[in-house]
Amino acid sequence: MAPILPYLTDSPGQLQETVRAIAEAGAGSVTPLVLHLRPGAREWYLAWLEREHPQLVARYQELYGAGAYAPKEYRQRISGQVAALARHYGIGAGPPGEPSRRPDPRTAERTGARPESTSATTNSRADQLTVL
DSSP states (O other): OOOBOTTTSOSHHHHHHHHHHHHHTTOSOOOOOBOBOOTTHHHHHHHHHHHHOGGGHHHHHHHHTTSSBOOHHHHHHHHHHHHHHHHHTTOBOOSTTSOOBOOOHHHHHHHTOOOTTSOGGGSOHHHHTTTO
16 A cells, blocks of 8 residues: 555545555555655655645655655554554454455445456556546
8 A cells, every 4th residue: 555645645534445445456455655755756756745735845844854764653653544444344364374354245335346356457547646
């Protein structure tokens, strides 16, 4: 589940919607990855942020001022939220020795999700870029 963009895609509601969609797609696990800004990507992303969300630049400078990664506390908070949501939606390991639990397909029917046979590659590029 990456990248999670601080202040853009990290709200509790956005995380819940994303984990729910991941569960409905049939995932057996989910690993959240918070945006990291290595040289090159950092300059490009911060220029984009300045253009599109100038009110967030100071917050990003605070988060990423010490390096390429958001502070450990922030990453742990996001990981904890995603782990709780994953448990709620039935994603993750069951008891020792049992395979990962799969979401109940009836949940997908009630929420109008696509059937499991739909390939992720059928999503349009526009759908994939709606986060930004």
